Amino acid sequence: MGTAGAGADGVTGERRRLINVAYRLLGSVAEAEDAVQEAYARWFALPPGRRREIRVPGAWLTTVTGRICLDLLGSARARRERYVGAWLPEPLPDRTEWERAGGTLLPADPADQIVLDESVSMAFLVVLDAMTPAERVAFVLHDVFRYPFVEIADVLGRTPAACKQLASSARRRLGGTRAPEPEPEPEPDARADVVRRVKEAWESKDIETLIGLLDPAAVMTADGGGMVGTVPHPVEGGARIARYMAAIADRAPGLELVERSVGGVPGLVARRAGVVETVASFDVSGGRVARVWVVRNPEKLRPWLRDG
Template sequence: MGDEHDDAAIAERPHLLALGYRMLGTVADAEDAVQETYTRWFGMPEAERAEIVSPRGWLTRTAGRVCLDMLGSARARRERYVGEWLPEPVPAYAFPRASALADTASDPLDHATLDDSISTALLLVLETMTPAERVVFVLHDVFGMSFPEVADTVGRSPAACRQLASSARRRVEEERGRAAPPAEHDSVVRAFASAAAGGDLGALVALLDPEVVLVSDGGGRVSAARRPVVGADNVARFLLGLAAKFPESTAELAPTGDGLAVLVRLGDRLDSVATVAVGDGVITGIRMVRNPDKLTLWS
């Protein structure tokens, strides 16, 4: 029985990684959280583990507590981060879909859409939340955990957790309301990639919102703009300047939770992944991740 129970627990690793990534925003941090969760599981006596009816439930609650602790120190770490910090972009369906991971679909009207792919846009909204708000939202709205279970995980009352989830859900829905439909998003990204590849400044500027913001994350590992680049002309010239600096670079499009993203390669090496926000037919934001520590799943 002990071996079967442990095997069932180990099989939950994809579930826990998907949870940790949504909670923490990078694969490395998610892996650290999962490692700590399993350390606590195997730290229990075998007889105690065997008494746990649902390994998934125990592991999910424990991972939630681990992530809550990690989020408490994450902001201090990011204050020391070199340049701008962005969540790690991942390929579409890098992790199991949320609906496949949820234990329950209780209170369906009190849930965000479970089938959403993981997007940088969503992770950026989660970054604006308090640690407790983020953990409650992910556990309840994304993974379908009941409020009493969430309350036990975060040390709050069910009523307080319901309020936290409601507040978080409003922010997420506001972000969704600004997002372009997938077909429009991908059409604009294709035109953007074509204009950038052709070195056409005018065509590039025309595809950018006048107040567009480009954020570049190098993490001190590679060169990147230390501050956001603002304005259509500035962003277009910045991008064309990069292309001129690296004439051997090639670009391709790949699906992510945000829709098509632009992957830039220097020879065989992936240099950067740029996810794009689109609104009213133009690009309103570009998130360019160059930090190689955040590109591991693309290799």
Template structure:
């Protein structure tokens, strides 16, 4: 990462950057906010002289948030072993205002640019959740935020060579899960598929949904044991289509609209004025190959005006 201080000289100006980093690391806004708060506690716990000795406050803050995120990830893995059903990242509404990545040079490798552009997409967030804590921190700090492997090694307490291996392993996971298959040139097709999905779903058209879904599609729903959801992933177009259409029967009056989810077109379902589900789709070859539906109310707080 280029050695640079914050543009204003005020570390608080980097709160958005830290929130974006921490969300990518932890997968929920509440955990991300806790990590950012702890980062600033450690910054202000230093004496004024110690803070003045920090050449790049932004780099210090990001690396400290990375260490905190690593610790929180380790404990989160234990908590998720007792989670009821499938665990999905918390979906973020809108265009994700903290999606700008500091410190990257122009003219980066196209593959790196793709990772950056999709670094908060639900598709990549789901894959990040399959990584070990160390893999996830190394991948995000190096491939997304542009830290060098020697810099990352200070965060994860591994050698630069070990960090390079962790990054390679993480990239292999990303390629295997087809993240990045919907490149910028296919954004229009992605929007079209989302729109077609909404129309078929709203109409209760099982056959129409089956035509949109890949025959081997996987649909994952996250209810957290709080609301009804499929405990195991649904596999196959017919089963997935029936599940989505069944939601119309379970909650009559369900309203489904298109909206930005993690910076990409997605679907938001509301019942009696409250958001009850947020759906993200991964499109490949003109069909939906992965569908993720978050129903856990604790992960929909940001969609219900912070209630």
């Protein structure tokens, strides 16, 4: 885990990797940043002699960050019980989308440091959230970042064999949550085409076309956090989702839909007067939308505030 060298440059150079690990463990940009900051605070609080004894500071920082995330995941369960409505991970913008839109990102922005791939897509993060904290840590560190179980054992305080079992349990949970896919994962262009057609049908309030683009068993989940209006429970069924989307179009004059990469995959962003109000992610299977995740909680849209 990490690289050797205890110099200040070598230690601070680990930040990008640590934020990538922490975001996948926590599903929150702000919490990932806080966890990494706390790990660095603990590093610099060590006596100089102790720091010199640590041969691989990156490994030490990863272990500490993992333990902090494990504690946060445990306390998150209690916080979720008080959360209003459904809870979803924070959606991530794509840097290239910001640049194309003429926006700028501050170099220190943690969202700018996260590598966008399938492991930060909403579909994947939602499944990770169904795991126990220990399963999630073992699975993410081993299956996503390829850390050996002997090093993961230091994070979880368990034996390497126990960590291997946790990762196996997480994989079973991953497979059990996702429905079998008779067709291969759609290519990005095909997925983007489906999302674009959803956007066009929504703008024209074409319910029949929307129904055709949605799987009959599709599910839409919305997260407003009790701060903005949204459906409190998942909407099930393609026809019901289509009618709900059309109703929103009727009640939302001045709302602009734009295509954006969300967590590395095609999605939609709703803006009013240039301000992002909603970010939607889609799971596309067999040429149809199987899942829709809608994030409206303003606190989870902070990385999008410079979209323009």
